[in-house]
Amino acid sequence: MEEIKRLIAENKPEEAIRLLDTYLAERPGSDEAWFLRGKAHYKLGNVRLALNSYLQAIEINPESPARAAYDMAIKVLDFYNKDMYNH
Numbered sequence: 001m002e003e004i005k006r007l008i009a010e011n012k013p014e015e016a017i018r019l020l021d022t023y024l025a026e027r028p029g030s031d032e033a034w035f036l037r038g039k040a041h042y043k044l045g046n047v048r049l050a051l052n053s054y055l056q057a058i059e060i061n062p063e064s065p066a067r068a069a070y071d072m073a074i075k076v077l078d079f080y081n082k083d084m085y086n087h
Contacts, residue, residue, distance in 0.1 A: 004036055013040035031061035038066060047073060 004023075007016040020037040024030065038053035051073055057066035 001032060001036070004033075008036065008040050008043065011043065013043040016040040017044075029060055031057040031064045031066065034060065035064055035066040035069065038069060042069070042073060047077065 004016045004019050007013070007019070017037060017040045020033050020040065023033050024037065027033065034053050034057035038050040038057065041047075041053060042050035051070060054066040054070035054073070057064040058070065
């Protein structure tokens with residue numbers, strides 16, 4: 001997990017996602033891996049995939065930090081969506 005966190009921090013989310021997909025194929029019950037996958041997708045602008053990953057993490061562990069990340073992403077989406085309809 002440390003290497004994956006480093007890749008995300010170094011702005012290499014594609015590499016992180018590749019490693020996470022392999023990791024999750026063997027350990028689908030890892031809420032931390034799902035959370036990190038969400039972070040990596042969010043960095044790439046894949047908001048839908050990020051939200052889905054966050055939800056997986058929350059389903060496994062309701063106390064996951066993915067809950068805060070999910071809530072933040074939804075607030076950002078709500079902000080931008082309101083803006084789009086006010087023009």
